[in-house]
Amino acid sequence: xxxxxxxxxxxxAALLDWYDVHARKMPWRVSPEARKAGERPDPYRVWMSEVMxxxxxxxxxxxxxxxxxxxxxxVRDLAAAExxxxxxxxxxxxxxxxxxxxxxxxxxxxxxxxxxFPADHAALLKLPGIGPYTAAAIASIAFDLRxxxxxxxxxxxxxxxxxxxxxxxxxxxDLMALAEILTPTERPGDxxxxxxxxxxxxxxxxxxxxxxxxxxxxxxxxxxxTAPDLPRKTPKKAKPTRQGIVFIGQRTDGAWLLETRPETxxxxxxLGWPGSEWVDSGSALSETGAPAEAPWDALxxxxxxxxxxxxxxxxxxxxxxxxxxxxxxxxxxPAQGFRPSDLPTVMRKAFDLARAHF
DNA sequence: AAGGCGGGGCA
DNA sequence: TGCCCAGCCTT
Numbered sequence: 001x002x003x004x005x006x007x008x009x010x011x012x013a014a015l016l017d018w019y020d021v022h023a024r025k026m027p028w029r030v031s032p033e034a035r036k037a038g039e040r041p042d043p044y045r046v047w048m049s050e051v052m053x054x055x056x057x058x059x060x061x062x063x064x065x066x067x068x069x070x071x072x073x074x075v076r077d078l079a080a081a082e083x084x085x086x087x088x089x090x091x092x093x094x095x096x097x098x099x100x101x102x103x104x105x106x107x108x109x110x111x112x113x114x115x116x117f118p119a120d121h122a123a124l125l126k127l128p129g130i131g132p133y134t135a136a137a138i139a140s141i142a143f144d145l146r147x148x149x150x151x152x153x154x155x156x157x158x159x160x161x162x163x164x165x166x167x168x169x170x171x172x173x174d175l176m177a178l179a180e181i182l183t184p185t186e187r188p189g190d191x192x193x194x195x196x197x198x199x200x201x202x203x204x205x206x207x208x209x210x211x212x213x214x215x216x217x218x219x220x221x222x223x224x225x226t227a228p229d230l231p232r233k234t235p236k237k238a239k240p241t242r243q244g245i246v247f248i249g250q251r252t253d254g255a256w257l258l259e260t261r262p263e264t265x266x267x268x269x270x271l272g273w274p275g276s277e278w279v280d281s282g283s284a285l286s287e288t289g290a291p292a293e294a295p296w297d298a299l300x301x302x303x304x305x306x307x308x309x310x311x312x313x314x315x316x317x318x319x320x321x322x323x324x325x326x327x328x329x330x331x332x333x334p335a336q337g338f339r340p341s342d343l344p345t346v347m348r349k350a351f352d353l354a355r356a357h358f
Numbered sequence: 359a360a361g362g363c364g365g366g367g368c369a
Numbered sequence: 370t371g372c373c374c375a376g377c378c379t380t
Contacts, residue, residue: 054376060366061375094364097378131377152375196375205373206368264379266363306371308363345365 011218012184012191018214019194024201026058027065035190043117043142044075047105050137051098051129058200064093076115079106084260087269088342096344100269101129119143140192148183149192150176153199159231160203163220167232175231203227241311246275246303246347247290248354251321254335257291266307272347274330278312285315292327294319301353305346316350318357 023032028049030041048068052061067089072078078086083103090099105128109117117138118124124135136147155168158175166174184191202213210222221227249257263269276289290296296317303314321327340351 050375055364056375057366058375092365094366095376097363098376101377129377133376200375268363306365308365309361 008182008184011215012182014214015194015198016187016190019190019197022197022201023193024058024197027062027069029193040144040189041142043119043138045069046138046142047117047130047134048102050134050141051102052093054098054134055095056093060093064090074115075106075109075117078103079110079115083269084271088271088339091270091342091344092348094345096268096270098129100263104128105130117142119145121145121147137192140189142189144187144189146183146185146188147192148176148180149196150179151196151199153196153203154179156205156231157195157199157203157215160208160221160227161215161219163224163226164230165226165232167234170234171231239306239310241281241313242278243281243285243313243315244276244278245285245287245289245315245317246273246350247292247296248273248316248318248350249292249294249321249327250319250358251325251332252323255332256335256338257321257327257330258333258338259291259330267344267346270344270347271342272344273350275314281313290317291329292319292321292325294321294325297357299353299357303346303349303353305349307346312346314346314350316353318354320358 020032023029026049028041028045030039049061049065052064068078071089072081081103086103087096087099090096090102093099108127109115119139119142121135121139124130124138125132130138133149133151136149139145139147140149150172155172155175158164158178159171162178164171164175164178179195198213198215202209206228208227210216210219210227213219213222216222219227221230247257251257257274258271259274261267261270261272274289274291276286279286296319299316299318301316303312303316305312305314340348343351
């Protein structure tokens with residue numbers, strides 16, 4: 001019985017042929033002509049894009065990538081940035097530990113690696129915010145080393161190609177083994193991007209375009225009609241709902257009363273409005289958390305927002321603060337120094353609700 | 359091994 | 370409204 005894994009050369013040749021024609025144009029890639037001339041992409045830009053792309057779509061990343069690389073063109077520029085500048089520029093992209101680790105990583109590369117990303121998978125893996133996927137992506141894409149990327153796209157492609165029905169995440173090591181078999185010695189960087197492009201544009205989660213897939217002939221899920229149902233996943237549990245109160249105060253001189261959240265935990269290191277604890281719906285709403293003595297006015301509407309693992313309903317209270325007031329928490333940010341875009345999305349929603357009041 | 363950690367797009 | 374999805378880190 002001839003197995004798929006006996007013919008990896010035919011498979012990745014077909015994929016690379018497809019990629020040479022259909023590669024997605026992305027800001028962190030070099031043009032096909034430059035690539036044929038032997039030019040490699042800038043490891044700094046590859047790293048930046050891959051960190052932004054963790055759990056995030058290309059469409060959401062594009063503008064952020066342009067802003068970051070324009071403002072900080074090299075890893076040395078980024079390493080020299082202030083924490084608050086980087087966190088503010090990341091605001092709205094989510095998973096804020098990535099931004100904290102981005103800065104840590106840049107500073108480590110400058111301090112320990114002379115400002116150059118190491119062309120070595122194990123060394124990359126030691127850097128903050130770089131896990132198995134990102135290390136393999138940088139090693140292959142930036143340095144053309146033979147490493148296998150296994151992201152959600154590749155998991156899906158492998159599960160379908162081999163018609164694997166066992167559910168994720170338990171089956172992940174098996175999918176990794178299958179992906180490794182197919183990884184070529186020639187052009188491993190292009191191959192890595194090709195598999196991921198295939199997953200993003202052809203082998204999509206719903207209604208895959210099997211008819212135009214370069215792997216339609218060998219694909220076992222296509223033959224059995226199971227492709228749209230793969231990969232299977234173990235069910236996730238329901239999100240609880242929590243509730244809380246935020247206080248949006250503006251001093252008579254226009255300054256806003258804000259606070260920087262603790263480094264760790266939800267929205268860690270981000271700017272936000274002071275407020276109560278967030279408690280499970282059903283338990284009593286805590287009335288604590290007001291950052292200053294003032295006649296707080298409750299807004300008639302509330303903010304609804306969903307995080308990774310819970311829903312949140314936020315009451316918003318607003319007040320004009322006397323210039324003599326001394327806040328018990330937070331600091332005043334002058335009006336001209338405050339950009340709503342520096343806020344994470346839930347805090348920006350609260351501000352959007354409140355700004356009509358001022 | 360399991361859980362914390364955003365946000366946008368879609369039906 | 371609820372469901373989907375492009376990892377890493379901590380415990």
